[in-house]
Amino acid sequence: MKNEDVAKLLSQFADLLDIKGESGFRVNAYRRGADTVKRLDEPVQQLVDEGRLIDVKGIGKGLASNIEDILEQGQFPDLEELQDEIPGTLLTIVAIPGIGAKTVGRFYRELGITNVEELEHAVEEDRLTALKGIGNKQVQRITEGIEFLRQRTGRISIGTALPAARDISRAIGESLGTRAEPVGSVRRYAETVGNIDLLVESTDSDSITTVLKDRFKASEIEIEPADRVRAQIPMVGSLVIFLSDAEHWGSDSIRYTGSSEHVDALGLPESVSATSETAAYETLDLPWIAPELREHRGEIQAAREHRLPELVELRQIRGDLHMHSTWSDGRASVRELAERAIELQYEYIAIADHSHGLAVANGLDAERLREQRKEIEEVRAGYPSLTIFCANEVEVRRDGTLDHADEVLAELDLVVASLHSGRNMPKEELTERVIGAIRNPHVDVIAHPTGRIVEQRPPAEYDWERVFEAAAETGTVLEINANPARLDLPEHLVAQAVEAGVSIAINSDAHNLRGLDVMEFGVGIARRAWLSSEHIVNTWPLDRVEQWLGR
């Protein structure tokens, strides 16, 4: 079981304890435990195997034994037990933005509400306002929250889907001694996918079934007559395997990579069999089109006219301008981050811990920033091949001013600005606020501009035209946050920003060493927005980056 899955169970347990009204300290211990496990760099299973779990700060005897139970049984016995006492469906209400466990507990105890449908019913019958502390405004927020939940697709995050697609295709390929590759929306780097699609050169659905069962604990396996195998993969989602042969590989690969709009518009005749995608496109007098472009957004026309963009590639990324260390809420030290960056063959990185306004993340004030600079300088001395920028992720206050004085910002090599609180201001005020940050001459990058969490938290609303105009004018760079939970800016806004003359940075926002590895998801978004390396500042050589930073 993956760390995130263990963390999820612990966090669900914390929520149920909280709903039940248990001691806040106990609840918090589980919340912290969940957070700790999520941010761990090594697989938690490894820590258990080596008896080191108890050494982790924030995990004591109780949590360690809980985690061992979870890993052994694939489920959390205490959580199951607790669900006998209070309905597990209450957790679906906690997922509504703006409603926490405390409120859910009151709805349950005082109104007997156990799920979202019953909550909606209570809203319709105006029963919520009878509760002390719940007025019309709250009810309105709840209604909006439910509406947002309803819009969720339940699709699989690319961050889960792509590694799983690679694991499964590798296992099938090795086991059957054949070709197996991800296709479908996973291959196109869509931010979420409905199914994980694979193409396998084989007719041996029985052997594939065996691999899925033995290696991935797949259930609900169905072999369909139309040469495909369907299955459910635990903790991942649904999988579809298309069976092909060498002769049809290229045409099948195009067909099953999609998108369906692209394939329909191509009009590839059923009779065409091609061994490679290039050969298949050739039968239509077209050059090969990168999967990320296959969304029927003008790519076929562009291909026909030989003006497809030269898309940015992962290997062109020379640095990462947004990551957190142990100085704030990261788990890796500056030195560890530097060493990993060198392994990734980066030429430069920026240590951008939180500023003191984000107290919960142990943000840095001016004094600690100066102390941190000393440490960064020490690390720099040991790794001359890597340039380490002394940066900070600075809070943008409600009035558009920044969380550090200008003279403190001036000391930094690079300033990343972001909004972590009060994002539901009216659109006009929010726009003014972010433009205030953009116009600050010290600010270089605006991080995760919309603040959305994919499928969990809606994006903030801005007058984007004005935001892009200001950023283009001042040369302030907007981020593609490459964390698959964020992917922020989203692709359609990336395209608009670049169209308006704004440059982009693709950053990991890593909070541990593994967190540095998400870069490819950000590159995927950039490619889907038709971007070339020229648009992306962290593909630039160091001297050009330094020139941009004005030093």
Added chain:
DNA sequence: TTTAAAGCTAAACTTGGCACGTATGCCAA
């Protein structure tokens, strides 16, 4: 529940925004 101090128990946990309702609790970062 964890951790730090001790040898059993006590302390841990910030900050601002917001709604409700005129002092407090919840939520989210």
